[in-house]
Amino acid sequence: MTVKDIAERLELTLKCGEDGVGREVSGGYVGDLLSLVMGKAQSGNAWVTIQTNINIVAVASLTDAAMIILAEGLSPDPNAAKRADMEGIPVYSSEKTAFELVCELKDLV
Amino acid sequence: MSEPLMKLHYTVDGTDFTVAGEASGAVKKVLKQLGISADVIRKVAIAMYECEINMVIHARGGVIDVEISPDKIRMIHKDVGPGIPDVEKAMTEGFSTASQQVRELGFGAGMGLPNMKKYTDEMNIDTELGVGTTVDMTVYIK
Numbered sequence: 320m321t322v323k324d325i326a327e328r329l330e331l332t333l334k335c336g337e338d339g340v341g342r343e344v345s346g347g348y349v350g351d352l353l354s355l356v357m358g359k360a361q362s363g364n365a366w367v368t369i370q371t372n373i374n375i376v377a378v379a380s381l382t383d384a385a386m387i388i389l390a391e392g393l394s395p396d397p398n399a400a401k402r403a404d405m406e407g408i409p410v411y412s413s414e415k416t417a418f419e420l421v422c423e424l425k426d427l428v
Numbered sequence: 429m430s431e432p433l434m435k436l437h438y439t440v441d442g443t444d445f446t447v448a449g450e451a452s453g454a455v456k457k458v459l460k461q462l463g464i465s466a467d468v469i470r471k472v473a474i475a476m477y478e479c480e481i482n483m484v485i486h487a488r489g490g491v492i493d494v495e496i497s498p499d500k501i502r503m504i505h506k507d508v509g510p511g512i513p514d515v516e517k518a519m520t521e522g523f524s525t526a527s528q529q530v531r532e533l534g535f536g537a538g539m540g541l542p543n544m545k546k547y548t549d550e551m552n553i554d555t556e557l558g559v560g561t562t563v564d565m566t567v568y569i570k
Contacts, residue, residue, distance in 0.1 A: 351534055352534055352535075352536075352537035352539070353481075353533075353534040353535055353537070354478060354481075354535065354537040354538075354539035354540055354543055355537050355539055356534075357474050357477065357478065357539075357543060358474065358539060358543045358546065358547075362466065362470070368534075370533070370534040372445070372533050372534070373445070373446045374445065374448065374449065374481075374533060374534060374535075375534070377448070377449030377452075377453065377477065378449075378477075380449075380453060380456075381449065381452060381453065381456065381470075381473040381474060381477050382470070382473075382474070383466070383470065398446055
């Protein structure tokens with residue numbers, strides 16, 4: 320399933336990084352401590368977090384995550400959005416909690 | 429011992445979190461162009477990023493030298509920060525001296541040095557209080 324497919328199924332709002340929406344997603348990770356995410360997230364993952372600063376883009380890029388989903392209605396900081404556009408890493412927002420998002424993601428990736 | 433095929437040099441700005449990760453991102457791109465395996469790239473990128481972040485959080489920045497050889501990638505991170513009082517303690521998962529402000533950004537989980545150790549084949553820390561720290565890491569290309 321692609322990033323775009325997942326976004327449609329979970330009713331996510333695209334915030335930035337549109338160039339990467341065609342990528343295949345495999346598996347996921349949820350977490351807000353970036354060093355843990357660095358060590359645990361795998362290539363192609365959908366990453367659910369409540370962090371919104373620019374470092375999430377660096378972490379997603381370095382771990383080769385396919386997409387970032389911000390829970391609780393959060394949006395990326397302006398400089399994070401700019402970097403995500405540059406790197407082509409899609410960042411989505413959802414009003415749902417991280418728990419609700421992960422429950423729905425479970426059957427899709 | 430083989431001579432490095434390529435040497436890269438980066439300066440890490442110690443005042444700006446928003447540029448941390450630029451060196452590791454740049455090295456990742458170079459390694460990709462060289463056709464290095466995704467697994468090796470991941471190890472190098474994670475170890476370098478953790479070290480870059482540490483340089484910003486604790487040491488007001490520093491310099492990174494990367495040497496790419498046919499059989500290994502060596503990353504030497506050098507700062508003139510405060511030094512690490514107890515390296516063994518700093519290597520313990522969960523131990524962190526990062527400020528609240530830094531923690532709010534998602535850092536300070538106490539996983540930095542353990543992650544560097546985990547993702548590299550060789551790691552050596554040379555530190556002196558009030559003088560600085562050099563973290564020398566190598567990842568082998570298998």
